[in-house]
Amino acid sequence: MEILQGLREMIIPGTPEEYVKIYTECWDDELDNRPTMKQIVDRLISLISGTNSSINADDQVINRDQYTPISSNQQLNPCTSDPLQGGLSKVIQNFHGMDTAEVVKTITTSDKSLNRIIEEILILISVRLDKGKEWKKEIESDPNAMFLLGYFYYYGVETNIEKKMAFELFFNASKQQHTLSQYYVGLCYLFGDGVIKDEKLAFKYIETIANNDCVAGQLELGHFYKKAIGVEKDIRMAYKWNLKAAHNGNLRAKCILGNFYLNGEGVKKNYESAFELFRQSAEGGYSSGISMLGHCYIKGVGTNVNKQKAFALYQKAANLGNKTAQFNLAIIYKNGDGIDKDIDKAIHWYIESAKQEHRKAQYNLAIIYENGDGIHKDIDRAIYWYKKSAEQGHQKAQYSLARMFRIEGDIDGAIHWYRKSAGQGYYKAQYNLAQIYESGDDIDRAIYWYKKSAEQGDRNAQYNLAVIYENGVRIKDLDKATYWSERVI
Known part of the structure; x- marks a missing residue:
């Protein structure tokens, strides 16, 4: 960092005087005149309590993200027993919908002066690390300081991501009943961040803070019960804990x-x-x-x-960045439902949603590129978006991707994605997979997948199944041939 080399940035116009005072004091040439770590942390937490920043994110899905991220201007205190509010607490509240880059971006864009203070705290930390045991003793006596430093290491804020170090700091602070640290210890156990993954221990920590009226814990606990994470699935308990969080506003x-x-x-x-x-x-x-x-x-x-x-x-x-709203807005523009059709705006919002990993938006966008609907046909982009959607488990995207691979002569790729889609019950994928197996003289597998598709009413599958039983290449069964022939009529 340039700041660590002694370079000082200009104060950002409009920065609150309280923030300016903190980080300019950190710049003091006389080391002894700089505020102590505890003084900075206490003042920072006090200022954060009055911050009213906003995070614009969206619901998604898949992977570590367990919750729909928050996009709210409401002043939230994730744990009512903890002094942290505003910027940091909202990041904590929204943790499940944000990856590391998003968290850093949130801090940077929603409160630049807060980010500057973080830089200066890291400077102070780097200087005071040289003082050895005395500094270590100072930070270990203050759970707020331990939490804040652990938070920096966890997200890699102006330092390298060190999940193990973050966990140790959170864990030590949690032993002093620091609620937010207990929350993060639970998350570390949940994801295996800096410690061996243990969903039961994650549940234990989250349950503790939920019972202490921590809203973030209540939300998390509701999710644990709904998804059977570290506990047996219990929808009524999931409802109960979300109700508690809702009652907390x-x-x-x-x-x-x-x-x-x-x-x-x-x-x-x-x-x-x-x-x-x-x-x-x-x-x-x-x-x-x-x-x-x-x-x-x-x-x-x-x-x-x-x-x-x-x-x-x-x-x-959609303007707030909600990918589901962006997807729905795209559909309205494409279909002209209550408004004039506008394919350009439809494509715009599909792209915005697809970039946020909305698999249905990715699939619909791929169709547009494949068919050239209001845009130049682009097979490469179609394949790209089909693949993005298919990788998230969209069965029709998996089928379409398999179809594209088959057209290009990549039978192995086609079989792979047909299997993925067929395994989810998509009848067209089952039929096409059966076709490939039949052409490769694997009649048993062909019959299996034709039957799966035929049972869902696919007439082509019913017809092919009847022919196989009638011709008796491997198995001749006129009763079954008649049965499936009658279904075709």
């Missing part, structure tokens, strides 16, 4: 709770309650709540159908 919890009522999970289905919870979440500025409220208006869930309101809500959530 958490916008994300209200949106999740709305989905429980929408789908009748852990509670009796109630569209009016779902609508009201989505409305509350949306009014707080949570992008997924806004998107789900749009869904209610376009489908008439708990309210009258109002496509204009739905469009406006999807537009608002």
Whole structure:
């Protein structure tokens, strides 16, 4: 870092005076005049408590991301017993929907002065590390300082990512009943970050802070019960913990709770309650709540159908970066549902959503590129987006990718993706896989997959199955031949 080499950046215009005072004191040429680590951390936490930053993210899915990230302007305290609020606490609250790069970007873009202070703290740390045991004793006596340093190591904020070091710092601070550190110890056990993965221990730590009224813990615990992470699946318990978080005013919890009522999970289905919870979440500025409220208006869930309101809500959530809203907005533009058709805008929003790994958007975008719908046909891009979607388990994308490989003569690639899709029950993939096996004289496998497809009503599969049984290449069975022939008629 240039700052470590003695170079000082200009103060960012508009930086709050309190922030300026902290990091300019850190620049003091006289080392003894600089604030101590504890003084900086205490003042930083005090300032963060008054921060009201906003994170724009989106729901996704797959992988370590266990929750739909928050996009909210609401001042949240993830753990009501902990002093941290604002910027850092929102990152913590949103951890499941953000990778390391996103967290660093969030800190940098949502509060540049906070990022500057972080740099200066790291400078102070690097200088005071030379003082050895005295400095170590100073930080170990302050759980806030241990947590903050662990946080930097965990995300690689102005330092290398050191998950093992982060875990040790979180763990030591957690022994002093530091709630946010307990939360991160749970996450480390959940993901195996810096420690051997142990879902039961993750559950134990998260349950502890949830019982201490930590909203982030309550959200996490609800997810653990829903997905059977470290505990037996229990939808009613999942509902219970999300309800607690919602009662604590958490916008994300209200949106999740709305989905429980929408789908009748852990509670009796109630569209009016779902609508009201989505409305509350949306009014707080949570992008997924806004998107789900749009869904209610376009489908008439708990309210009258109002496509204009739905469009406006999807537009608002899409502008906040919500990938589901972006996907739905693209569909509206493509179909001209309540508005004029606009393929260019449809493609724009499909791309925005697809870039955020929305697999349906990726699949639809691939179709557009393959068919040249309102855009120049581009098979390479079609394959690219089919593959992105297929890798996320989209069965039709897997089938389409297999079809593309087959056209190009890559039979091994085709078989691989046909199997993926067929294994998920897609009848077209089952039929095409059977065709390949039949052409390769693997009649047993051909019959197996033709039958799978035929049982779903595919007439081509029914016909081919009848022919195989009638001709008796391996197995002659006129009764079965007649049975499947009758299904074709």
